[in-house]
Amino acid sequence: MNWLKTKFTLIFCVFIFAVVFTIPSFKNSVWPYKKINLGLDLQGGMHLLLNVKTPKAVSNVLHRLSQEMRYMFRKERIRIYHITTNAKSIVININSENFDALKKFMAKEYTDLEISSSVVKNGEQEVVFVLKSDEELRIKKMAVEQALETIRNRIDAFGVSEPDIRIQGKDNILIQLPGVTDTENAKKLIGKTALLEFKLVDESYDVSDLNNSNVPVGMELLEQMDSGKEPLLVEKKTLLTGDSLQDARVQIDQRYNKPYVSLKFDKKGARAFARITGENTKRRLAVVLDNKVYTAPVIQDKITGGLAMITGGFSMEEAHILAIALRAGALPAPVQIIEERTVGPTLGHDSIKKGLMAMTLGGLLVVLFMLVYFKVAGAIADLALVLNIFLITAGLASLGATLTLPGIAGMILTIGMAVDANVLIFERIKEEQRKGFTIISSITSGFQKASLTILDANVTTLIAAVILFQFGTGPVKGFAVTLSLGVLASLFTALVVSRFIFDYLIINKKMKKLWI
Secondary structure (H helix, E strand, C coil), rough: CCCHHHHHHHHHHHHEEEEEEEHHHHHEEEEEEECCCCCCCCCCCCEEEEEEHHHHHHHHHHHHHHHHHHHHHHCCCCCEEEECCCCCCEEEEEEEEHHHHHHHHHHHHHEEEEEEEEEEECEEEEEEEECHHHHHHHHHHHHHHHHHHHHHHHHHHCCCCCEEEEEECCEEEEEEECCCCCHHHHHHHHHHCCCCCEECCCCCHHHCCCCCCCCCCCCCEECCCCCCCCCCHHHHECCEEHHHEEEEEEEECCCCCCEEEEEEECCCHHHHHHHHHHCCCCCCCEEEECEEECCECCCCCCCCCCCEEEEECCCCCHHHHHHHHHCCCCCCCEEEEEEEEEECCHHHHHHHHHHHHHHHEEEEEEEHHHHHHHHHHHHHHHHHHHHHHHHHHHHHHHCCEEECCHHHHHHHHHHHHHHHHHHHHHHHHHHHHHHCCCHHHHHHHHHHHHHHHHHHHHHHHHHHHHHHHHCCCCCHHHHHHHHHHHHHHHHHHHHHHHHHHHHHHHHCCCCCCCCC
16 A cells, blocks of 8 residues: 555656646746747747858958067067958068068967968068968857857847757858847847947048048048948057957937947956057047947047947937947857748747647547547546646746747647557456456556557657757757657656556455446
8 A cells, every 4th residue: 555655646746746837837927937938930039040151250360360460570570571361361471581480480379370372572472371271160160159159148138038049050040039029120139240349540631532442551441320421541450349348338428318338348458448548649539330430539538447438329229239239249250141030929829729729629539539448447548648738738848948839749649649558558458357357467467568568669759759859950859849758748647647546446446347
């Protein structure tokens, strides 16, 4: 009798677990446990496939290296004529006599670079350096991973619950945002590079006489956010970037009642900002975001404390998106939307309605068949089936899993699988009864003989579900999760719950005849 009480305690604990985690999905004000998350196909929302422009990440690295090299060459007194970069290489023009010194220095300090070509013309040597292949692959991989984390941080700040964000292929990122209705702002936030730079403005030239073909060396023309204003000529050299940014938040200008974004730098950035403003008093400092000048105020005095601001005549919503993007950090490379789908909430509700209708109808047919064919034993199987579905929903909620339309299909499949185990057991019991064994002997033997077959069938199904989850995409994973939970629940209800009910009826209720 002790083993009967132990089984009852186990079943009761599992039942309480199911109640605790299932009820919030239908009435989430009861207690603060998670509820089942609905996928994009059920709740509606956005589906985006982004391509990370990884070659641009490589180009950015080469550009930063070339800027660092200028300083290092001066420090090491290695004289060069000039240094330029393109998308794939750094080109250094040097006197042929200094080539050995350059080669030795580069081999020591820049081990990730190698010489691609070296050509001598009229005593001047042009040396082309490229990244080693393994380093280039590492930068591209890191760019995709960093873009994934940056986008995830932005979406978290945007307030989307249970987003699905993951790398797909080599340089694509799949994003699913259930429940998102503000699609335009979401796309703006996700796609904004948010590369923040501070550069000095050069006012010694008449900008109206300049274009991209005659810009002075070391300078560049950048558009201003206000399209009515002419471009500004700024130095290419970046004095400070958003890497040193500690915080960015929206503030209201009390004088003009317009929003702006206030910036706060970390200690290192604050020291650099104080030095920059102290050395360039009375000059204009351009605040450049994604190659556009948002503002370019005149530095009146040295600015300490690490505080700055970005103004640009934008709306409160635009300022909010900009602040989120800056706080989350800059994307290491631009991203391009290559696939976009929007699922309306109406379609999602229809999917839920039809899925639940199919599950209810299928469940009722199974329940009726079991009652008609197996009588009392069928009623026991039906009770186990209800608990089975209950356990699946509790499992989904406790794991924080997302229920999708294929997931509902997995639950419907589980209904058939749940009674399949009971059918095997009942047929074994009937065989034992036909041989003339007692009720207790028939039930014991029926469960023992059917258990191995049931375990075999369910374990192989579980292995297949795990493989589907490991290698499948979103919808396939949703199916695999519910199928796995269904298999585990079926084993428990068939081998533990059904057996307990039989034993209780025979031992406690002294049932003499088994209607099966």
